Amino acid sequence: MAERIAIVGVGQTIHKSRRPDVTTAELCAEAVEAALADAQMTMKDIDHVVLGSFEVADGYFNPDKWIIPEIGAVGKAGFEIQNVGTTGGVTAAASFNLAATGMFDAVLCLAWQKMDEAAGAFSRGGGGANEYWMGQFPMSPITNFARRAYSYIDRSGCTEEHIAMVRVKQDQCAMKNPCAQLRLGLTIEKVMNDVLLAWPIRRLHMCPTTAGAAAVIVCPEARAKKVTDKPVWVEDWFTCHQGGALTMAEDPTASTLRYACDVVYKRCGITNPLKEIQAWEVYEPASPAELRWMEEVGICDDYTAWKLFEQGKVGIDKEIPFNPSGGVTATNPIGCTPVVRLVEAALQVRGDAGEHQIPGKIERALATGYGGQGENVIMMLRKTA
Amino acid sequence: MSHHLPEISDEPVIAEVIAHTNFLVSTGATGTRFLKEIRDNKKIMGLKCPGCSKVHVPPRLHCPTCFVKMTEWVELSGKGSLTSYTVVRYQEPYMPKEPPYAYGVIQMDGADTGLAHFLGEVDLDKIKIGMRLEPVFKEEREGSILDIDYFKPSS
Amino acid sequence: MSTDQKQEQEFIQFRYPRQVPYQHSLGYQSKFANGLKQGRILATKCPVCGRCTIPPRIVCPFHHVKQTEWVDQGQRGRLVSAFKINFPMFDPRTRELQSWETPLVAVELEGGASMDGWCSELDTSKLKTGMLLEAVWRPEEERQGRGDDILHWKPVEE
Structure with missing residues (x-):
């Protein structure tokens, strides 16, 4: 036992x-x-x-x-x-x-x-790509998330402006987190006019490189x-590393997050995630990924997360307190980033997050780690034993 | 359209891949101070632990035993004794010297840890553990541990 | 080893350029590489779920059974995504920073597997999800059994 x-x-x-x-x-x-x-x-x-x-x-x-x-x-x-x-x-x-x-x-x-x-050496050189299978193409996290975001826009009907809304929300949270790297005071306009890396990914949409x-x-x-x-x-934890196979087979926008969350929710007896989990620190390497991940963790239906941003429902003191620390587009010491999620989630449960503390009692917080082509690690934290 | 496709060879393929890396390594404030003393003043400095009083050369920020920050810098004479050595007689890419060459661990007088460096001005067959050594500095120094060219036997 | 200092820096840093050669065995996947040399795109097929996957695998990642069947994926596929890389990026072949004019596409092949490639149509506004593309190969003598033996994917009229 x-x-x-x-x-x-x-x-x-x-x-x-x-x-x-x-x-x-x-x-x-x-x-x-x-x-x-x-x-x-x-x-x-x-x-x-x-x-x-x-x-x-x-x-x-x-x-x-x-x-x-x-x-x-x-x-x-x-x-x-x-x-x-x-x-x-x-x-x-x-x-x-x-x-x-x-x-x-x-x-x-x-x-x-x-x-x-x-x-x-890493961020623009295809550091994550398998040298043989994708090494012939200039693959990187940027092109990976451009491809995912292209298909997300294609399937969901959201616009570039919605993705900019996600980035602005992330920045508004980061502005309240003294440990965050990028605290920029962004507006929709600033994001929309930022350098385009690979459509629809602009520089600001991509996680930074961090020490x-x-x-x-x-x-x-x-x-x-x-x-x-x-x-x-720590109520439960689960690692799911079938990313490349699971995600690319049918849906180019998906990760293993839904599968991994289903496993953990079932074991924890969670049936209504948005109600039963009060704080979310989910590893989103690019702003459009946050939309898909919100759907995969069970906050809303597939391809509808952008509507929640349009309705202004996402933020530290809003209905959906998603990534109150500012998340990964603000701070990304890559291999360490899931532990940053865990630290931030634990602070939320304790009520010690300071200016970016979510109001009200945090009984449960979910932290995740993401990697490669869709691998996920789920960490479920609780206030009461 | 399904076949076992016997007309396509199963001959094993080896993919040749060259990984190019270009890492930048920080020496930090502590390492920088150590290297600049060598570069500018030909001095070898150590850090003394306030807990166990051990002197670390090369210095590190925290004592490995006490996990406290070390802040007391100690200047050493540079002279020391050889505690271990080997002679390299094979060649590989990225070696800092042409073989054959010798390197060893030198415990500086007044230090409690060893510093690894090259041995020079010595017959490779006559190196002895315990022999006394002193540093030879390069004329042109750039802020690197290789600003010490090598350690030579001292009288 | 050389210090990274055009002017005197407060903190010393060292740069270590290295080139490390590897030889990766493709093993069971060798058939895929050999197929490319002959201008054919092959994938393994799972006997349980019928999925065809590229890269091919000896075992189905979902059903953990041997995939002994190889399926020719044909020469055509549907466009899944297409975008240009608008910033200088390292060419994985040469490791030189360079600009990229050609859109990068994900293609779902007739046989059901997907792969990445370049697109011959440079105007991305003319590229639509679901449009039919056809593989254009390098001359046989230039093929190396790699994904870029396919020069690019060309839109075809339906």
Whole structure:
């Protein structure tokens, strides 16, 4: 029987496009220091470390060699995980699994990305594409989401202006989040006149390259209750990595999000997601993706999410509090991004999100990680045990 | 239209792929201070932990044992002893020197950690663990650990 | 190793350009590459669901059964999406930054599988979802068993 587990501490760096003042390891130490301080713990209390690194996106190979000493974790049990954009998600899932065994009192989940060290190499060079199957074409996250958005517009009847509304909403949220990287004060007009990368994707629609790190400390129930009076319970988690196959077969706009959410909702007994989940931190690598993801997580019917933006229903203090942190188009230390979602979701449950706190009681929060051609990691958080 | 298509070969294909990368690595404020002291003043500096008093060369921001920030810079003479070494006699792309060459771990006097660097002005067959060494700096220095050309035996 | 400094920078950074060669075995998928050399697009078919997939796979990703059947996907397909890349992007072949005039298209083939390619029609306003496209191949002697052995997809009248 698995132990019930809770998040007892969270930490993240202030996310920036460039951090030449720190090494990758020193950047990680900032997040670890913040998480330990939040949990009122020291490194002595941690007995397992899970590192998450999308190595090709920062060129920091064999990173445990550098990071473990820098965070004072020499001699502790630990390993490193990588899984493209969902890296942080699987790092969290592995940490949850370890804590749920009851073998460890406190598991430190740490992910990072210092994309200022590899931005040119990765973002425009087809870094995510399989060299053989798509390598002949200049494929990248930009063209991937251009293709998805083309088909979304084609099928839903929404316009470019609706996608701009999504971007403005994301920015309005980010403006209230001091850790967010892009806080731009956008208007629909500014977005509509931005540089077109690949129709309908404009530069502002695409997630930026970010230097940032985030850490979460997870404990089994007995320990969690001793450590904090504000534990955030991890109700369920699920990883789904059949992306390329599942998504491209029938629907070029789809990801595995619907499938993965269905699994978790069923296990948690959730029948009306919008009512039963009060906070959403869903990994949307491009603004149009947010529309499709809102449909896939069960907030609305297929190809109707744009109408919710038209009606002004999406925002921190609105009917649908989707990505109150500003989301991934504001901040994207790619392999770390799912842990940023997790940190933000946990803060929402605790009521500690500050200016971007969703009003009212947050009983449940959903955080996700996205990667590649549609892979997803689902993390469901709860206030009450 | 379904066939096993025997007319198309099953001959195994190997796809040749060259991955081009161009990573930029930050040395950070701590690494920068260390490298600039070498470049501008030919000085090797370490950081001392306020918890365990160990001196780290090369320096790092946090003590690996105590996980506290180290802020006390210590200037070293540069002289030290060889704790381990090897002689490289094979060649690979991206090696910093033509083989054969020797490199070792040098524990600087006053430091508690080892620094890896090249050994020079020494007969490759006469290198001994424990031998005394001192740094030889390049004339033209650019802010790199290779501004120290190598360590040579010292009297 | 050289410092990245046109002028004195506050923080030292190093750039590491590298070229790393790999040899990837295509294994069961070799038949697809060999088909391209002969001007044919092949996909594997699942005996349970009947889906044809590119890249071909030895096992159906949905039903976990062996896909022993190969299906010729024909020379024509329907346009799924089309857009131009409006910014300089690395050519994956040469790794040079270059501009791209040709629209990138996703094509659903007659046989049911989908693949990416270039389009011969440069005016994207003339490209519509569902329009019929036909493969235009490189001369046989130039083909390398890669996706870009298909030079581009050309709109055809119906």
